[in-house]
């Protein structure tokens with residue numbers, strides 16, 4: 001078996017890929033112009049017609065699509081193919097009540113499953129493997145996407161769906177699962193249960209593909225150590241297709257985007273300007289092959305970096321970093337973009353425990369300068385009977401944040417349980433600036 | 436002799452030290468020695484108490500971060516030169532003292548000191564044969 005599922009695409013020289021993208025984009029723009037009145041209106045408002053789009057270089061001329069558009073168009077407003085050609089829907093919960101419904105033709109399902117098969121093949125999945133799908137099945141895309149991908153990659157597929165940990169472990173042992181697909185938090189839970197039941201030596205897992213949730217590098221290391229596997233990241237969203245929009249290869253340094261179907265861009269979330277490769281900003285996707293629900297320039301709100309550096313796996317597909325946070329959560333302090341997730345990574349590393357110490361970011365503006373304070377709840381792991389050791393912890397937090405953000409922060413260690421928690425999730429930011 | 440010290444984290448805010456004292460009082464835990472090391476933001480309370488395990492449980496229960504560390508209690512003569520004499524076995528062997536504080540003593544002519552060093556076991560062995568090492572445990576872990 002090849003190490004690639006579709007080598008001709010996955011290792012295609014960039015110039016060829018660009019040509020393919022140009023052709024598909026031109027056709028896609030025409031397709032939505034002809035079939036989706038909502039799109040036509042949006043384009044007309046921006047003064048763009050399909051004639052203006054001759055290739056990827058013209059992509060920036062197109063209007064953006066946001067979650068608000070999806071809400072407004074619920075359920076059929078963005079449908080670009082006749083309903084009789086659609087064979088399935090998937091759905092995801094919207095932020096304010098109404099769900100997003102995405103439609104798929106058989107061709108859309110096929111190309112999506114191809115993307116998932118690329119991801120499974122990239123972690124070593126072949127017809128010798130047993131792939132346990134422990135994502136939820138149903139409206140959620142996780143289960144069925146990876147399920148179809150596993151079929152295409154030739155694995156024996158265990159359609160477990162999520163939950164029922166005892167049954168998961170029984171099948172994992174009895175049927176010798178070698179690859180597991182689930183959320184990272186469920187993987188961590190499975191790892192703990194395996195440890196508790198003392199069945200680690202009966203587990204044949206070699207790889208895991210974990211997505212649909214934010215997770216950190218330290219969590220990756222923890223899962224890898226506990227399960228004795230390689231843990232790979234996968235990225236996707238229902239609006240674009242589902243899991244497999246991008247996937248990690250053996251290098252584990254970012255995810256290859258299936259750019260023959262989905263063109264990524266990075267934009268400045270404030271000015272909407274397209275940013276050059278390597279710069280951090282909001283990730284935007286354009287679906288260039290899908291028939292039923294092809295979103296153009298969909299703003300994901302994920303903050304991310306793209307890179308076209310050569311990858312040792314041989315794939316030429318562009319890579320995206322693990323999203324660093326949501327543009328909704330982004331703070332701008334002294335002109336620097338700051339995400340709570342960056343602070344969490346540092347606190348987990350310094351705290352040495354499994355859980356993030358509770359924290360509170362406090363920002364104010366004094367004499368036209370932003371002040372940046374961070375309260376961190378003291379934990380048993382960070383505490384010591386001598387001042388020097390505690391000062392070391394304090395300085396480690398400061399130094400690491402300074403090197404990651406390039407910002408000085410005042411760290412205050414506070415008594416445990418003194419930072420208010422609301423519904424389990426603490427209110428992490430107090431921004432007192434009046435801008 | 437080796438003694439178990441309870442140390443606890445406190446923010447520099449009014450009433451924090453009181454909360455700790457209250458918790459110990461409610462649990463009937465007697466304090467023989469106490470010192471406070473503080474910085475601008477926080478402090479560390481170090482205590483020798485009659486029942487360290489019970490104290491730690493009670494403090495944790497009340498939401499205080501605390502721990503037990505091994506420290507040394509030494510007896511010194513309550514007279515000029517007594518302090519230097521008591522520490523001689525440690526200074527002669529190059530053992531550095533991280534911090535120290537005084538403890539209540541009921542024996543006439545003697546003072547008790549609590550010491551923190553990197554290797555308490557080694558320090559204890561060095562002191563064992565000296566006068567400084569002669570400490571009556573009931574003096575430290577006093578039960579009422």
Ligand SMILES: [Zn+2]
Nearest residue numbers: 249311313315
């Ligand atoms: Zn690669």
